[in-house]
Amino acid sequence: xxxxxxxxxxxxxxxxxxxxxxxxxxxxxxxxxxxxxxxxxxxxxxxxxxxxxxxxxxxxxxxxxxxxxxxxxxxxxxxxxxxxxxxxxxxxxxxxxxxxxxxxxxxxxxxxxxxxxxxxxxxxxxxxxxxxxxxxxxxxxxxxxxxxxxxxxxxxxxxxxxxxxxxxxxxxxxxxxxxxxxxxxxxxxxxxxxxxxxxxxxxxxxxxxxxxxxxxxxxxxxxxxxxxxxxxxxxxxxxxxxxxxxxxxxxxxxxxxxxxxxxxxxxxxxxxxxxxxxxxxxxxxxxxxxxxxxxxxxxxxxxxxxxxxxxxxxxxxxxxxxxxxxxxxxxxxxxxxxxxxxxxxxxxxxxxxxxxxxxxxxxxxxxxxxxxxxxxxxxxxxxxxxxx
Numbered sequence: 001x002x003x004x005x006x007x008x009x010x011x012x013x014x015x016x017x018x019x020x021x022x023x024x025x026x027x028x029x030x031x032x033x034x035x036x037x038x039x040x041x042x043x044x045x046x047x048x049x050x051x052x053x054x055x056x057x058x059x060x061x062x063x064x065x066x067x068x069x070x071x072x073x074x075x076x077x078x079x080x081x082x083x084x085x086x087x088x089x090x091x092x093x094x095x096x097x098x099x100x101x102x103x104x105x106x107x108x109x110x111x112x113x114x115x116x117x118x119x120x121x122x123x124x125x126x127x128x129x130x131x132x133x134x135x136x137x138x139x140x141x142x143x144x145x146x147x148x149x150x151x152x153x154x155x156x157x158x159x160x161x162x163x164x165x166x167x168x169x170x171x172x173x174x175x176x177x178x179x180x181x182x183x184x185x186x187x188x189x190x191x192x193x194x195x196x197x198x199x200x201x202x203x204x205x206x207x208x209x210x211x212x213x214x215x216x217x218x219x220x221x222x223x224x225x226x227x228x229x230x231x232x233x234x235x236x237x238x239x240x241x242x243x244x245x246x247x248x249x250x251x252x253x254x255x256x257x258x259x260x261x262x263x264x265x266x267x268x269x270x271x272x273x274x275x276x277x278x279x280x281x282x283x284x285x286x287x288x289x290x291x292x293x294x295x296x297x298x299x300x301x302x303x304x305x306x307x308x309x310x311x312x313x314x315x316x317x318x319x320x321x322x323x324x325x326x327x328x329x330x331x332x333x334x335x336x337x338x339x340x341x342x343x344x345x346x347x348x349x350x351x352x353x354x355x356x357x358x359x360x361x362x363x364x365x366x367x368x369x370x371x372x373x374x375x376x377x378x379x380x381x382x383x384x385x386x387x388x
Contacts, residue, residue, distance in 0.1 A: 005036050007385045012040035015378045019238050021351070022231045023051030026366040026382055027268050029276060035362075037268075043228040045238065056219055056227045057367045058248065059264045059271075060348030064183045064325035066206060066274060067260035068119055070190050070198075072290060072298050072324070073205055079193050082116040086123075086185065089192040090158070092165030098124055099134055104168045113173040115189065118182040119324045122307055124169030126180035127246075134170040138181065141167070145247040145257065155247070156256040157198050161188035177307035179314075183325055187260025199258040209287050210277055212270035217263045219252030227252050227265070230350055232371035241371050245349065262349070268365050271354060275345075275363035279356045298324045299344045299356070316375055337380040338387045347375045357387070 008026065015021050023041030027034070043051040074080040087094035096107040107113070117123040126132070128139030141163055145155050155163075164185060170178055187198040194201045199217050207215050219227050230250065232241040242250050246262045249255050255263065273284060278299060282290030290298070301323010303311060311322055319334030320327040329335060329343040345355035351373030353366045364386060366379055 004385055005038065008036065008038050008382055009040070011378070011381050011385065012038060016041035019233065020376070020378055021368045021370050021373075022238050023228065024366065024368045024378065025051055025053060025055070025268055027272055027364070028386055029272060029363045031361050032276065032280075045229070045231070046240070051228065053269065054214075054226055054267060055367070056214055056223060056252070056265050056267055057352055057369060058228075058230065058250070058252075058348070058350055059266050059352045060246070060248065060262045060350055061183075062266075062271070062346055062348035062352040062354055063260065063262055063264040065278075065346050065354065066202065066264060067183045067186055067190070068298060068325040069206060069274075069278075069290065070202055070260075071115070071119060071186055072294050074190060074193055076291060076294050080115055080189070082119070083114055085112040085114055086118065086165075086189060087112060089189045090161050090165055090185070092162050096165060096169060098169040098172050099132055100171070102133070107169065107172060111172045111174065113169075115186075117173045118186040118189070120177070120301060120303065120307070121179050121182050121322060121325075122174050122177050122303070123180070123182045123185070124171045124173050124176075124178070125164060125182050125185060126170045126178055132170055134168050137167040138164070142247055146244050149244050149247065149249055149255070150253070154256050157184070157191055157258045157260075158188045160247075160257055161185045175306065177303055177310040177322065181261060183261035184259050186325075187258060190260070197258065198260060202258075206274070206289065209289055210270075210273040210284050212266065212273055215264060215266040215270045217258045217265070218249070218254040219265050224252060228367075228369045230369040230371065238370075266352075268367050271352075271365055272363060275354055275356055275365065279358065279361060279363055299326065299328065299358075300342070301326065301328055302330070338384045340387070347379070349374065351376060351379070353379045355383070360387075362386075 025039040027037050043049045097104045129135030191198040230241040231238040277284040281292035282295045302321045319331040321330045326344045340359040343357045347353040351368035
């Protein structure tokens with residue numbers, strides 16, 4: 001019989017030794033019971049501080065499933081409608097343009113961006129890049145935001161969404177899939193629809209009922225010593241990274257831009273509460289946050305044929321489809337790791353990773369803080385040990 005815990009520990013220790021990661025923690029929960037927790041390496045190399053279970057991590061894109069859940073709550077409440085235009089909530093989305101063959105065209109009335117396109121990344125909204133004029137413009141906007149961090153001119157969630165709406169989209173909404181700022185705009189929609197700040201909505205409807213007491217869009221001073229340092233591999237070794245990527249404050253200070261796509265800070269146990277709630281059909285410790293039917297919709301998204309072709313260019317997501325700000329495993333035979341059909345979840349830019357596997361009733365979480373890691377080799381190796 002293979003000793004999975006021992007194999008996982010050895011795998012982690014090797015990754016730390018090889019400087020693939022500075023530190024890593026991982027957690028598996030099956031049938032509501034903890035199967036293992038493992039850790040290796042450092043939260044802070046310079047000060048020799050080992051990584052631990054109560055460390056706080058920058059989730060980056062692992063914030064997205066929480067944003068999708070917030071939207072689903074308003075859909076359940078009869079406040080948001082998946083088919084309605086985003087322009088009902090944010091003015092600049094009523095007069096949008098899009099790029100085609102490097103020319104700017106007006107978005108036709110019948111193709112106006114809808115709420116569902118924010119949830120499926122089929123909106124035409126993009127992240128910063130150099131491939132198109134849209135990506136370059138979004139990069140300029142993000143740079144402007146990052147320069148203002150720490151000043152009294154910081155941008156809010158709604159201001160950012162409003163400015164994004166004025167930049168030409170990369171394509172007609174609904175026609176393609178492209179990963180981008182859709183979740184940030186969804187945060188602004190939730191803000192307008194609920195009449196609360198996005199942060200207040202997430203806190204009152206998700207974080208508090210789930211007892212996620214160390215999760216928020218900032219890290220209070222009293223918890224700063226628990227915030228893990230981020231690292232980047234440069235010049236043959238891991239060096240501290242302190243950039244404010246995507247206008248998220250690396251130091252965890254308050255930010256009026258409560259980013260639905262990247263803004264949350266959390267611990268492995270807090271996020272496990274969220275994962276367990278979804279796996280339990282919307283209920284956590286007797287509290288119902290979503291109905292089982294809503295959870296089923298939320299966790300079984302699917303792109304259409306054309307959109308799926310766009311996703312297929314994403315190395316590492318072979319066999320997966322996408323919907324409601326999460327990947328969903330559609331064809332395990334194509335996947336680059338051992339997993340079951342219907343597995344869903346997402347990861348973050350610095351390497352936070354979350355997946356639920358309904359077939360085995362398992363939640364798996366792993367946390368690292370390494371520049372541009374996402375679902376990295378170590379993530380796949382550990383998942384292969386568990387699900388093989």
